[in-house]
Structure formats: C-alpha cells, structure tokens
Amino acid sequence: MHRARLYRSTPFRLALAFGLLFILGFLISGFITYQYLKRELMGALDTSVTEMYAVTTSNYAPNDMEDLVAAIEAYGRHPTSDERVFSLVDPNGRRIAGNATVPRLPDGLASITAREIGLPDDTVFRVVSGPVGQNRLTVGRSLSETDDFEDIALFSFAWVAVLTIAFAAVGGVILAKRAQRRLDGVVETMVDISNGRMQARIPLSGRRDDIDLLSIQINDALERLSRLVESMRQVSADIAHDLKTPLNRLKMTIQDAMGRNERREPIEDLLADALGESDQINATFEALLRISQIEAGGRKVRFRPVDLLGLMNDIVEIYADV
Incomplete structure (x- = not known):
C-alpha cells in the first residue's frame, strides 16, 4: 500500500506550523x-x-x-x-x-x-x-x-532558541508520525474493504480523541455495509434455491411439449403449464427482490400503516386448532 510521505502529511504540516508559531513567539x-x-x-x-x-x-x-x-x-x-x-x-x-x-x-x-x-x-x-x-x-x-551582560544575555537567548527549534522539530516529527500511523490504519482498513475483506475494522487507540470518534463512525458504517453485503449474498442464495425447482419443472414441461410436438400431439395444455410456471418464477423472483430491498431500507417509502391487532387475530384464528 502506498503511504503518504511524512513531509506531505497533514499532521506533520500542522505540527510544523505550530512549531514555527511557537518559535516565532519565543523569538519575539x-x-x-x-x-x-x-x-x-x-x-x-x-x-x-x-x-x-x-x-x-x-x-x-x-x-x-x-x-x-x-x-x-x-x-x-x-x-x-x-x-x-x-x-x-x-x-x-x-x-x-x-x-x-x-x-x-x-x-x-x-x-x-x-x-x-x-x-x-x-x-x-x-x-x-x-x-x-x-x-x-x-x-x-x-x-x-x-x-x-548584553552578550551573555544574547548568547543565552541564542542557545535557548536553538534548543527550542530542535525540540519543536523533533516533537513535531514524533507527533506527526503518531498521527500518521493512525491515519495509515484507516487507509489500510479501507484497502482491505475494497479487496473484499469485509471483516476489517479500523483499530482504536482508546483515547476517545477526534480520530477515535471518526474511526468509530467509519467502523459503524463498515459494519452496516458488511451486513448489507451478507444480506445480498443470502438473497442470491435464496433466489438460486427457490428458483431451482420451478425452473426444473419448466424445463420438464418444455421437454414434454417438444416430445408431443414430434409425435404430432396437442401441446396447448403443456404450454399453459409452462406459462404458469414462468409467472410463478417471476412472482418468486419479485418477492425475493422486495425482501432484499426492504432489508436494505430501500422500499420504506412504500410502507403503509398496518392493523397489527387484526393481523394477530387472523393468525390466532388460523393456528388455533394447531
């Protein structure tokens, strides 16, 4: 993974800017x-x-x-x-x-x-x-x-200025490296996600600072994305499972119709059955798509109020004997 150069990183530039301001204030x-x-x-x-x-x-x-x-x-x-x-x-x-x-x-x-x-x-x-x-x-x-006395004072100020500049530079580099290391963790996590490793998450430092709060929000978004991807995978598996049987029946019906056609026998009833199977397949496919859209939150605009009491009464009436 390509890492940003230290002198181009925002943390280093911020540390350098604050260091220069501190040095300027000291010199003044x-x-x-x-x-x-x-x-x-x-x-x-x-x-x-x-x-x-x-x-x-x-x-x-x-x-x-x-x-x-x-x-x-x-x-x-x-x-x-x-x-x-x-x-x-x-x-x-x-x-x-x-x-x-x-x-x-x-x-x-x-x-x-x-x-x-x-x-x-x-x-x-x-x-x-x-x-x-x-x-x-x-x-x-x-x-x-x-x-x-003036030379002593000037010499002392010069040495203190040199030490201050050195400490500001070293401190800026250390702070920038620490911040850049955490930002690199964010980049690495996003690269893992883009490569299909949906379980990857940004590591937290535990200090509850601004980077941690941002990382928590990104991790929550990645968790929702992971659930959505898993839901889509499950929908694909459900579609394949639920359509396998009616597709096989449709295939057998078409094969029977072809056989009858070769024997010069009527095939209208088989064509009707094939049309019914295709309608059933379409209905099943649309139902699975609606379920996946509802789980993803994409069809909430079409939700309507439901009489839960009436629904529960119907369920009780249906299953009372059982």
Whole structure:
C-alpha cells in the first residue's frame, strides 16, 4: 500500500506550523526581553555615572580646587581606572587633572568613544559633563560591563532558541508520525474493504480523541455495509434455491411439449403449464427482490400503516386448532 510521505502529511504540516508559531513567539518575546534588559542596564549605568559625578563635585569648594584635584587623581589611580573617565579642564581646554582630556560636551549625559578622548581603545563611555567654577568636569564609565551582560544575555537567548527549534522539530516529527500511523490504519482498513475483506475494522487507540470518534463512525458504517453485503449474498442464495425447482419443472414441461410436438400431439395444455410456471418464477423472483430491498431500507417509502391487532387475530384464528 502506498503511504503518504511524512513531509506531505497533514499532521506533520500542522505540527510544523505550530512549531514555527511557537518559535516565532519565543523569538519575539526574547527580543522584547533583550531590549528591556538593555534599557535597564543602560539606565543603571546612567544612574551610576550621575552619582559618581555628584560625589566628585562634592569635593569642590568655591575658589578651592585642591580637594577636587586630589579626589580626581585618587580616582584615576583606582584599579578599575581604565574603565572610568575623569577629566577636569580649564576654560581653554587644557587638562588640570584626570586620566583623559575630554572635548567640550553639552551639560548632562552623553556617549563618547575612547579615541575621542585620546585613549587607545574602541570602548564607548557614558559620561556626565558640567561646569565646576570656571572649569569643566567630565566623569564617565565604559559600557564594557554592560556590553558583557548584553552578550551573555544574547548568547543565552541564542542557545535557548536553538534548543527550542530542535525540540519543536523533533516533537513535531514524533507527533506527526503518531498521527500518521493512525491515519495509515484507516487507509489500510479501507484497502482491505475494497479487496473484499469485509471483516476489517479500523483499530482504536482508546483515547476517545477526534480520530477515535471518526474511526468509530467509519467502523459503524463498515459494519452496516458488511451486513448489507451478507444480506445480498443470502438473497442470491435464496433466489438460486427457490428458483431451482420451478425452473426444473419448466424445463420438464418444455421437454414434454417438444416430445408431443414430434409425435404430432396437442401441446396447448403443456404450454399453459409452462406459462404458469414462468409467472410463478417471476412472482418468486419479485418477492425475493422486495425482501432484499426492504432489508436494505430501500422500499420504506412504500410502507403503509398496518392493523397489527387484526393481523394477530387472523393468525390466532388460523393456528388455533394447531
């Protein structure tokens, strides 16, 4: 029997469609989560830089730059100073203190690359700039730590997406094979029926799902079809049995008529008998056909109400003596 290819089967296509929808939903939710995480990390960095700027400017007193310069130099000697930017410049843009010379930036938060401030790197810094007396202070932190967190999150999402796609594909194939195996059972049963094995039935899984309900309906139809075919076989046997005797009598009558005809004897009575036998054969044949049609449900339109009480009274009267 020809089996449908798995990739052409409806269960596999449905499983594939649901798998793709699930993967698409996961990717969309992952993208939204990644963007939210990135925004939160950037917000936390901005808050940290703003606080660091406020702490640094707290060391400044009007007409007293020594504490501010000392604090900036101390921050510049910190082990993580390469991840931070401290720049105090005079109105002419000359560095007074710090580990970088930052060009004039607008007040507030801004992003700047390491090369723009004379550092040999491609790191991006998030900085806060503002006036301190006649001078200008810029404080910032690099985005390397934030980028590391983003890379970890992106790498994790990528691996989860790959595993999700793999599980969806494997699960879709397994579910499709199970559903296709049951559909193949339906096809095999119908092939058996078409080949004359009327006792074949679709196997049920017992889960009472939609395929089981469909299989039950098909099995019921096959059962009715089997009974109908068996009834037709029985009708054929009955016709052959009931017509055998009158056909033999008709044959003998015709043979007698042929013999009389050869002897020049009258054959009218034999012809009349032959006509009567043929009428009886036709009546018997029509009766058997009516019975078979009634059993098959094909003559119910000609049914009429019957007086069962009168019928039973007639039967009782006929068989009372017996």
